[in-house]
Amino acid sequence: MALWEVAGIEVSPKTQNLVVTGPYKYTRNPMLFGACVYYYAVAIYLDSLIAIVAVALFMIFMLIFVN
Numbered sequence: 001m002a003l004w005e006v007a008g009i010e011v012s013p014k015t016q017n018l019v020v021t022g023p024y025k026y027t028r029n030p031m032l033f034g035a036c037v038y039y040y041a042v043a044i045y046l047d048s049l050i051a052i053v054a055v056a057l058f059m060i061f062m063l064i065f066v067n
Contacts, residue, residue, distance in 0.1 A: 032062055 023030035036059045043051035 029066065032066060036062075 027033040036055065039055040039058065040052070043055050
């Protein structure tokens with residue numbers, strides 16, 4: 001029995017192929033992309049250059065450390 005196997009069923013089966021449909025057609029990390037789009041929208045709504053710069057720095061940080 002494997003480490004991630006419960007009652008003979010794999011909890012997280014290995015990926016068999018690359019998903020290229022839905023949000024994965026545009027980005028490999030749709031949650032990060034969605035968060036960045038949301039923060040940019042809020043920064044634009046607030047009409048704040050500092051917020052836009054902060055979002056850009058956040059995005060760079062996340063792209064370096066998450067991917």
